[in-house]
Amino acid sequence: MAGPAPAQTPRATPTPSPVPAPGGAAVRGSRSQPEVMTGAQAIIRTLEQLGVDTVFGLPGGTILPTYDPLLDSEQINHVLVRHEQGAGHAATGYAAATGRVGVCMATSGPGATNLVTPIADAHMDSVPLLAITGQQSSKLLGTDAFQEADIVGMTMPVTKHSFLVTNAQDIPQVIRSAHHIASTGRPGPVLVDVTKDAQQAELEFRWDDELDLPGYRPVNRPHAKQIREAAVLMAEAERPVFYVGGGVIRSGAHKELLALAEATNIPVTTTLMARGAFPDSHPQHLGMPGMHGTVPAVAAIQKSDLLIAIGSRFDDRVTGELESFAPGARVIHADIDPAEIGKNRIADVPIVGDAAEVLDALLTELRTNHSAALAAERPSWWGLVNGWKQSFPLGFEKNDDGLCDPQYVIQRISALTGPEGVYAAGVGQHQMWAAQFVEYERPKAWLNSGGLGTMGYSVPAAMGAKVGEPDRQVWAIDGDGCFQMTNQELATCVINKIPIKVAIINNSSLGMVRQWQTLFYDGRYSHSDLNTGHESVRVPDFVKLAEAYGCEGIRVTRNEEVDEAVQRALDINDRPVVIDFVVPADAMVWPMVAAGVSNDHIQYARDIRPDFSGESEEGEEA
Amino acid sequence: MSRHTLSVLVEDKPGVLTRFTGLIARRGFNIHSLAVGTTELEGLSRITVVVDVEDTPLEQVTKQLNKLINVIKIVELEPETSVRRAHMIFKVRADAAVRVQVQAVVEMFDARIVDVAVDAVSVEATGEQDKVDALHRVLEPFGIKEIVQSGTLAIGRGSKSMTDRAGR
Numbered sequence: 001m002a003g004p005a006p007a008q009t010p011r012a013t014p015t016p017s018p019v020p021a022p023g024g025a026a027v028r029g030s031r032s033q034p035e036v037m038t039g040a041q042a043i044i045r046t047l048e049q050l051g052v053d054t055v056f057g058l059p060g061g062t063i064l065p066t067y068d069p070l071l072d073s074e075q076i077n078h079v080l081v082r083h084e085q086g087a088g089h090a091a092t093g094y095a096a097a098t099g100r101v102g103v104c105m106a107t108s109g110p111g112a113t114n115l116v117t118p119i120a121d122a123h124m125d126s127v128p129l130l131a132i133t134g135q136q137s138s139k140l141l142g143t144d145a146f147q148e149a150d151i152v153g154m155t156m157p158v159t160k161h162s163f164l165v166t167n168a169q170d171i172p173q174v175i176r177s178a179h180h181i182a183s184t185g186r187p188g189p190v191l192v193d194v195t196k197d198a199q200q201a202e203l204e205f206r207w208d209d210e211l212d213l214p215g216y217r218p219v220n221r222p223h224a225k226q227i228r229e230a231a232v233l234m235a236e237a238e239r240p241v242f243y244v245g246g247g248v249i250r251s252g253a254h255k256e257l258l259a260l261a262e263a264t265n266i267p268v269t270t271t272l273m274a275r276g277a278f279p280d281s282h283p284q285h286l287g288m289p290g291m292h293g294t295v296p297a298v299a300a301i302q303k304s305d306l307l308i309a310i311g312s313r314f315d316d317r318v319t320g321e322l323e324s325f326a327p328g329a330r331v332i333h334a335d336i337d338p339a340e341i342g343k344n345r346i347a348d349v350p351i352v353g354d355a356a357e358v359l360d361a362l363l364t365e366l367r368t369n370h371s372a373a374l375a376a377e378r379p380s381w382w383g384l385v386n387g388w389k390q391s392f393p394l395g396f397e398k399n400d401d402g403l404c405d406p407q408y409v410i411q412r413i414s415a416l417t418g419p420e421g422v423y424a425a426g427v428g429q430h431q432m433w434a435a436q437f438v439e440y441e442r443p444k445a446w447l448n449s450g451g452l453g454t455m456g457y458s459v460p461a462a463m464g465a466k467v468g469e470p471d472r473q474v475w476a477i478d479g480d481g482c483f484q485m486t487n488q489e490l491a492t493c494v495i496n497k498i499p500i501k502v503a504i505i506n507n508s509s510l511g512m513v514r515q516w517q518t519l520f521y522d523g524r525y526s527h528s529d530l531n532t533g534h535e536s537v538r539v540p541d542f543v544k545l546a547e548a549y550g551c552e553g554i555r556v557t558r559n560e561e562v563d564e565a566v567q568r569a570l571d572i573n574d575r576p577v578v579i580d581f582v583v584p585a586d587a588m589v590w591p592m593v594a595a596g597v598s599n600d601h602i603q604y605a606r607d608i609r610p611d612f613s614g615e616s617e618e619g620e621e622a
Numbered sequence: 623m624s625r626h627t628l629s630v631l632v633e634d635k636p637g638v639l640t641r642f643t644g645l646i647a648r649r650g651f652n653i654h655s656l657a658v659g660t661t662e663l664e665g666l667s668r669i670t671v672v673v674d675v676e677d678t679p680l681e682q683v684t685k686q687l688n689k690l691i692n693v694i695k696i697v698e699l700e701p702e703t704s705v706r707r708a709h710m711i712f713k714v715r716a717d718a719a720v721r722v723q724v725q726a727v728v729e730m731f732d733a734r735i736v737d738v739a740v741d742a743v744s745v746e747a748t749g750e751q752d753k754v755d756a757l758h759r760v761l762e763p764f765g766i767k768e769i770v771q772s773g774t775l776a777i778g779r780g781s782k783s784m785t786d787r788a789g790r
Contacts, residue, residue, distance in 0.1 A: 156637075160691075
């Protein structure tokens, strides 16, 4: 299977890896006496020196050399997954919950291709991910050798960067560079593909070489002139609103956001990726904008005269029809990625920089040169906004089938678990309900696949989050469709004692598909019934499935039973818990702006459209 | 569509051209011509690419290209402030009867005959694209058997250099 063994050279005695200083800042192995080791040992040593404590992965032929020294590492906890996709999402869940780089490892060929989805997912949601894959020996590259796949080529459009390593001596430098690129600037996935012969060959391990990345210079500090111009717009605005994106969470800028928002008394909206960047309980918070956003958030953006976009990217799920998005607003757009600015909406004041630094600089500038504006109470604007908040709070209509209401289930999970919990969702209706009805008070509490929309994200991401944050209660709020894509990782959770809680919002169908079929396809339910729920054959039976894995399995069919089941799940911490919440298939996510339609046409509930006419200070055409 | 010439300084590493062209292809832009080679600085290559694209998407794709880790610097070269050269070789039917006429055309265009066979000659021409295209039209009636051309090469006028401050 592998190429010929490398020429025998005197082997250095493998020495146990020393425990590195936290953060990997220590410089070991002086230039005078570099330690000789194999490429595989160098991979493990480099990860240790970078402070990596967890690797999610699954071994196979071409990564076997690296799995050997991994067995001896005292620092690195390797979590053996059941499918490489699970390793990838676990690593991104770990990264999103902790803010540290998530690391996953797989073999060549199918092992590597199974990582493509989580890599693409991390790329869309700017998650720092280091993916290490084995590759066939360099002499066999390009020959269609067994389990050979050009994973560098395949992932080129969905990685921040990637490396193919064929020379053992390059390993420490490349892995350090990959880790650096993944975690700085706009975070993202970096792939390192290492040929088997490079893992087996020997090198002199050096740690103190300079990183050689002449083309990589992320800009963190915003330009002073842009900050001054932005502050002027903020001081002049009568109807400003913050449009906060996931960049605020990745940057750790929630404190700076709170300070600036409170100082300016400007309302705040948080996108799907930014839930938790600003406390839900804060009176200035209007909730989530976009397709399933709150009426106050959507309306405030539509009627605003200044949009202060921080680490957000004017995604189509937020803007709806772009031409009619916030039509009267000037735009301040701050992002660490210059390519995001002006991509969808022209910015009046573009600011390139790290969200925390931008927010901090804006507050300083406003305090120094616009202190009068800071005191502005904006009574007419807040009057409008508070009117929307009062008239159109988030809510739902209870079902009359006697089943659980999905929104109620999620409200109760949130209430009983509290804001210190972590909530990872899959993709679809349950994801939107989890974004709407969990109360987020802190960043990194909400994990989801926002950009790519990856069904199956939830269980492995929750697993990764629980490994990274073992003292927190971690929920996977999943759908019956999503759950069936990645539930094999329950085995990983049981074996490795990772006691996540899984709440399956089981409507026996691909719920969001069904909702669109109800609304836009005359109720023709083409291939969206999954037969897992109420009055179906229940294939699979999720309670039995949970029990087969060694998890606690609970079925809840009525609202009255929800609290007891959730509490029981919270009390069990020696194994995962799976709760099958049986909900009606007809429950829908509201509010909603149909795809490609103007946000002005938001529906609060089916066929109920808020009437904004006469409310705008500019007046609105009918 | 308008035509733009970008000059791009990149690290000389495997796969860089794939990343570069892949990003352009992903946006659905067509590459009109491409020329790549090493520079006076070791480890750096220079890509000269001519693309047909409107101004706004060009700015966007330039920002995205700039994000590529191996890309050091990108400048757009405007026609007024740069020198551009095309380089073409034509294999033209030319037996004894017309060879003198072909030779006369070649001299008129300041081109050169670089290979001679019994019934054909190979003509090398460099210059502005218009001039090379004109030569092409004049040679056409003789019968062109084969054409090969490099991408446009372009360099900014004056003493400033794109690689100033790009050294490591």
